[in-house]
Amino acid sequence: MKLYYAPGTCAVAVWIALDWAGADFEVERVVLGSDEYKKINPLGAVPALDTGDGKIKTQAGAILSYVADKYPEADLGAYDNxxxxxxxxxxxxxxxxxxxxxxxxxxxxxxxxxxxxxxxxxxxxxxxxxxxxxxxxxxxxxxxxxxxxxxxxxxxxxxxxxxxxxxxxxxxxxxxxxxxxxxxxxxxxxxxxxxxxxxxxxx
Ligand SMILES: N[C@@H](CCC(=O)N[C@@H](CS)C(=O)NCC(=O)O)C(=O)O
Incomplete structure (x- = not known):
């Protein structure tokens, strides 16, 4: 799994969440809005998460929710009701x-x-x-x-x-x-x- 990030951005929150979850992941620093990074996220914004299924995940809130759901043993999400x-x-x-x-x-x-x-x-x-x-x-x-x-x-x-x-x-x-x-x-x-x-x- 790879997290695309830039310093000081909301993507660093995803980095912290992945760490808390005990996930196995790497990170790649990108230049926001660059042509190269737009190949990953056409909006040029971070975070983006590559979970290896060929689809890049974007949107911080959705990614954070995904992290909480993917690692239930870390108990980083909502109570179940x-x-x-x-x-x-x-x-x-x-x-x-x-x-x-x-x-x-x-x-x-x-x-x-x-x-x-x-x-x-x-x-x-x-x-x-x-x-x-x-x-x-x-x-x-x-x-x-x-x-x-x-x-x-x-x-x-x-x-x-x-x-x-x-x-x-x-x-x-x-x-x-x-x-x-x-x-x-x-x-x-x-x-x-x-x-x-x-x-x-x-x-
Ligand atoms: N709706 C997106 C917005 C992401 C966003 O605005 N990220 C900022 C960093 S915190 C960014 O990459 N800004 C550069 C840009 O939009 O060009 C989300 O919630 O993930």
């Missing part, structure tokens, strides 16, 4: 569909305006800070009274929320300013395995 599975899918959709996209204008302001003026690009970034604060506040609320994103257990969603929340350091409000998120982040910041993966991913 319809309400708990719904909650897991709801949180996944929040992270993929609300949390992650809130950061896009900050990382790529040129995609959100036809202007090339630096001041206009800065304004797009500034506008994103409000949306980012909204979703980060929601995540903080979800973490109230618990150590994990999903209920009381470690799941692949912890890796997902952790990697994306590290991006808050590029906004005026770091994750330290969201009390529950801060506690959650500290736990993963102190996790040696997680930090080793982050180090390896930038090498």
């Amino acid at each position: 319809i309400e708990d599975e719904f909650l897991f899918n709801e949180i996944t959709a929040f992270i993929s569909g609300d949390y992650h996209p809130a950061f896009w204008p900050m990382f790529g302001p040129q995609k959100y305006t036809t202007s090339t003026d630096e001041k206009d690009l800065e304004k797009v970034k500034e506008a994103s800070f409000k949306s980012i604060d909204k979703v980060a506040s929601r995540l903080d609320q979800m973490l109230d009274g618990r150590e994990h994103v999903y209920k009381n257990k470690r799941t692949v969603l912890d890796a997902y929320a952790y990697i994306l929340s590290r991006w808050l350091k590029n906004t005026p409000k770091s994750w330290k300013e969201y009390p529950n998120l801060n506690k959650f982040m500290q736990t993963l910041e102190n996790d040696e395995n997680v930090q080793n993966i982050i180090k390896k991913s930038v090498e």
